[in-house]
Amino acid sequence: MTDKKQNKPDIVDVARIARVSISTVSRSYNHPELVKPATRKKIERAVQKLGYIRNRAAQVMHGRRSGTIGLVVPTIDNAIFAELIQSFSDKLDQHGFTMLIASHGFDLDREYKMLRKLLEHRVDGLAVIGLEHSDPTYQLIEQQNIPTVAIWNYNKSSALSCIGVDNAEAGRLAARHLISLGHRKIGLVFPDPSGNDRAYDRLNGAVSEFRTAGIEIPENWRLEAPYSVREAKRASILLLEQGHRPTAILCGNDIIAQGVLYASNHLSLKVPDDLSIMGIGDFKGSAEVEPSLSTIRIPAKRIGLMAAELISDTIAGQHADITAMKLELRVMARHSTSRL
Amino acid sequence: MTDKKQNKPDIVDVARIARVSISTVSRSYNHPELVKPATRKKIERAVQKLGYIRNRAAQVMHGRRSGTIGLVVPTIDNAIFAELIQSFSDKLDQHGFTMLIASHGFDLDREYKMLRKLLEHRVDGLAVIGLEHSDPTYQLIEQQNIPTVAIWNYNKSSALSCIGVDNAEAGRLAARHLISLGHRKIGLVFPDPSGNDRAYDRLNGAVSEFRTAGIEIPENWRLEAPYSVREAKRASILLLEQGHRPTAILCGNDIIAQGVLYASNHLSLKVPDDLSIMGIGDFKGSAEVEPSLSTIRIPAKRIGLMAAELISDTIAGQHADITAMKLELRVMARHSTSRL
DNA sequence: CACAAAAATGAAAACATTTGCAAAACTATT
């Protein structure tokens, strides 16, 4: 406490205590093989004694990497993203990176601001969710030429490198599953698609598949529900209480599907006998609900992992630029859907 | 691309283009009132043209704040923490901070390493989950004197500032609820308490409350389950299939409780008639499951929010040191428990 | 229109580190 300065110990302090030059201290961190073992020991002891921790900021100024990757997500508090973020972060950690995270609540203007914030911190790489972003956002990313990958949505003609699934296909697959079970009276519960290309694509995929099969969804069977079990339950109760109701409901994601499931329970509708329910996502727990939820499996963990891998490798200069990577979807036919 | 240097534009570049000195550029960011509006315009244009983004690292070197707060969590992919992290991050953002996050998977040695990593980045503040940490971790935090708050667990004699709930009390409240409904044959499903003081305290609180009421839990009615609906379901099926089974099960958290609920459904046990199920946490969705889950409400959002507030204020020099803040628990008696 | 006061700007030092280059200290060889 009576140290000559109140502040954190310096590389200079370490050098002084270890009785070597600061270059040697620096080297013992960055090129340990160039410094004599005995000297290294001395330095180590000094570091211990002082509780010295290197200052990344100073390193960054030297053109060194910051060792951080920025991730911009709509929200963290969401089963899908949480799983993704976890695997992304784990893989980054394995590569020695730390994750800076910013969430914008589905507001693309805020997304832009958060992106700038991350860039001020000189992140070495960047990941964003989906392919729908504001023009300034795209320009910014373009301009900075920092390795960037768009996660979650796949589109072969994307301007950004992307790793994810084809959400339109997810919608189609889900629709086809219901069609194949003989359903023709179908309700839709989806999130608001604005600023959310995942939801938009799924909805479009589903609707077009139904149309192809000659099925039109009446307006009053199309519901919008936020990402929330509660709201989805509330909204779908209204739908299901109508005298004339669908035989199946296709949901924009598993959370909504759970809401619909509980709504059915609440109204004493037997699932799947009275009503088939189809989700999209296959979140943790979807296989465990009773009845287990039929859904489209999106490999969130794998997406996060591969995205982290791609960014790390790009930074390390391995790949020039993989532009698009599509992961496979799988129909998980479980017990919330049945033949009509 | 043909710029004199490949690298990112500098404050120097901006100054050159705007035909002012770098001091003026710097000032126009940090003390705009000191620079003439016309000059500010010029600088702004130059910034636009170059796509200049300030380098936080260089600012940090000047003793400026990094504008980052480090958060170390056991895991992100977990309903409780996701909600907490979200509100924490939102509030931090309001205060202009960015969140650096690291997860250690309930491994206290890894926690220490992640903490060091964050400190290399010179975070302005630090948050950790719970009060159980390795000695080196405590020393490190002590030594660095960076505003630090332990989130989630409250303990009045904590060495760290903490904001959270009394998890032992949560356990007691949950137990008392079941006792008050007349249950005496009770099963326990809790996570592994090692390196997880939240679980440990809850378990202890519950067990001691039962003991006070003269209720002993037989060894084969005490289950350990990880934080996973699936595993909890699987484990509790084994418990519930036994001929002699409890009339109520107290779960270490709502995820486990959901697993038990599904297990009951699976075995066609009526909840709450055949079996009462009590959770702890009151996660999103717990009120929506059918039957809705009786549980102890832990105000995760509020905890995250207050923690962020506390850290921000401490950094800004408002409070010297609030040492401990206990948030209130609430018994949410819903439909998964009933009088025996 | 001159002068003082106020406002705006610029020069240079400081921050903590890395690294190219040079010097010093060893080792091995004759």
Add this chain to the structure above:
DNA sequence: AATAGTTTTGCAAATGTTTTCATTTTTGTG
């Protein structure tokens, strides 16, 4: 024991910004 080579270390410049202090420009007043 001197020389050449090798290993180890130190010096000093460079990185991008902020800030103090000094200087220049502008404004207001008599």
